[in-house]
Amino acid sequence: MLSGTVGRGTALGAVLLSLLAVPAHAEPPAEAPPTTPREAAPNTTLREAAAPNTTLRKAAPNTAPNAAPRNAAAAPDLAALRAALRSALANGAPGAIARVDDGGAVHRLAEGVADRATGRAITADDRFRVGSVTKTFTAVVLLQLVDEGLLGLDDPVVDHLPGALPDRRITVRHLLSHRSGLYDYTNVLFARTVSGFEAVRNKVFTHRQLLDISLDGPVTGAPGAAYSYSNTNFVVAGMLIEKLTGGSTGAAYRKRIITPLKLTNTFYVHPDTALPGRHTKGYLTDDSGGGLVDATRQTASWAQSAGAIISSTRDLNAFYSALLRGELTSAAQSAQMRRWTTVNSTQRYGLGLRRRDLSCGVSVYGHTGAVQGYYTYAFTSGDGKRSLTSFANASNSSAVLNTLPKTLEAAFCPSAAAARATAPGGRPEPAPGEREDIAPYPARG
Numbered sequence: 001m002l003s004g005t006v007g008r009g010t011a012l013g014a015v016l017l018s019l020l021a022v023p024a025h026a027e028p029p030a031e032a033p034p035t036t037p038r039e040a041a042p043n044t045t046l047r048e049a050a051a052p053n054t055t056l057r058k059a060a061p062n063t064a065p066n067a068a069p070r071n072a073a074a075a076p077d078l079a080a081l082r083a084a085l086r087s088a089l090a091n092g093a094p095g096a097i098a099r100v101d102d103g104g105a106v107h108r109l110a111e112g113v114a115d116r117a118t119g120r121a122i123t124a125d126d127r128f129r130v131g132s133v134t135k136t137f138t139a140v141v142l143l144q145l146v147d148e149g150l151l152g153l154d155d156p157v158v159d160h161l162p163g164a165l166p167d168r169r170i171t172v173r174h175l176l177s178h179r180s181g182l183y184d185y186t187n188v189l190f191a192r193t194v195s196g197f198e199a200v201r202n203k204v205f206t207h208r209q210l211l212d213i214s215l216d217g218p219v220t221g222a223p224g225a226a227y228s229y230s231n232t233n234f235v236v237a238g239m240l241i242e243k244l245t246g247g248s249t250g251a252a253y254r255k256r257i258i259t260p261l262k263l264t265n266t267f268y269v270h271p272d273t274a275l276p277g278r279h280t281k282g283y284l285t286d287d288s289g290g291g292l293v294d295a296t297r298q299t300a301s302w303a304q305s306a307g308a309i310i311s312s313t314r315d316l317n318a319f320y321s322a323l324l325r326g327e328l329t330s331a332a333q334s335a336q337m338r339r340w341t342t343v344n345s346t347q348r349y350g351l352g353l354r355r356r357d358l359s360c361g362v363s364v365y366g367h368t369g370a371v372q373g374y375y376t377y378a379f380t381s382g383d384g385k386r387s388l389t390s391f392a393n394a395s396n397s398s399a400v401l402n403t404l405p406k407t408l409e410a411a412f413c414p415s416a417a418a419a420r421a422t423a424p425g426g427r428p429e430p431a432p433g434e435r436e437d438i439a440p441y442p443a444r445g
């Protein structure tokens, strides 16, 4: 549902919402009803399952919870989008970009510089580190492996990785929905921002080493009990991919997503430190709020299957659009991906997929990402027809971070965004129940 005129709480909105087959904000239980582990897999033979999935599924009939006829949507508010990018710059980001793919129309916006040393202007086509947007790629690969019958979402992880985790109650579903209770090792690595980063910039970790840092820390809860965002979950997901495919996670991304979708700006170069081709530099904000550190070159080995992909606005829009159209997994796994766990009043988490409930009653689906120097927001409408990727080449700054949700409002809630575009200043700190869930939250502005 893209109409900017359908406001949550309005009579018209209530009527339209009630007409939809599935309410936009229905809250199915996070836990699956009891199923046998293989039940969700389609009828594939094991021989078929072993074949690499290099072809795409046909777009599924539109069953997205808040899909609406395309003509119901008001056009994205490009002035509000540009104002949001400018407010990222006013709050300290050297550059900010956005791209909206809207049916056939493409809108590219860019403000500021890609490189503070040379002054090169940033472009909406520059490549960047996408951080945790990688988690959706990882979840898609695992869900394809579920489709192929190689594992079940409710399988204990240790059935596939014997001895890897101390608690055999942790399931694959718990990992992908951040409900395992596994401690986020980045809390240890990046307790101090710049020195923590410099200590890992050129380091190459195994998945096991990252998991061991987590296991030295406290669990955050019992398996399945509560949402607690943790990179550790997607490191273990990467271990599962490597065990089940017999290859690297990078190879799985390429074979199953990057090549079939022709994502020519998307790379997994770990542990190389350079971004291929034209890219923007990334600037890490010191905890004192002062200096910016050029963090572009790094192995991103601390992130791997939790956050090491490099991509572009075009490719992320193409990826999420294909995902929401049902081209990357079976309908059964697509539905599993959209079983929501509550994050806060406006945010939900599925399986490697975020849902944001915007001010006009529209929900959008995608992910956020934060690696040193790079903040990304990539979200798509429920029917996959309108996609936005917005990005700033700065991180560890709540002031910059809090400007980026305004790009979602501009793209998907145009009339609401227009009303706010004239309001002076940047977005204030979000209310406690609406705080940006982008881990770990920056120490200060």
Ligand code: REY
Binding pocket: 130, 131, 132, 133, 186, 190, 191, 192, 193, 194, 196, 231, 284, 303, 306, 307, 368, 369, 370, 371, 372, 373, 374, 395, 396, 397, 438, 439, 440, 441, 442, 443
């Ligand atoms: C890691 C620290 C952020 C970033 C993180 N990113 O977990 C994953 C994600 C892949 O969710 C760093 N912050 C910053 C600090 C805070 O060092 N002391 O903001 O660049 O995308």
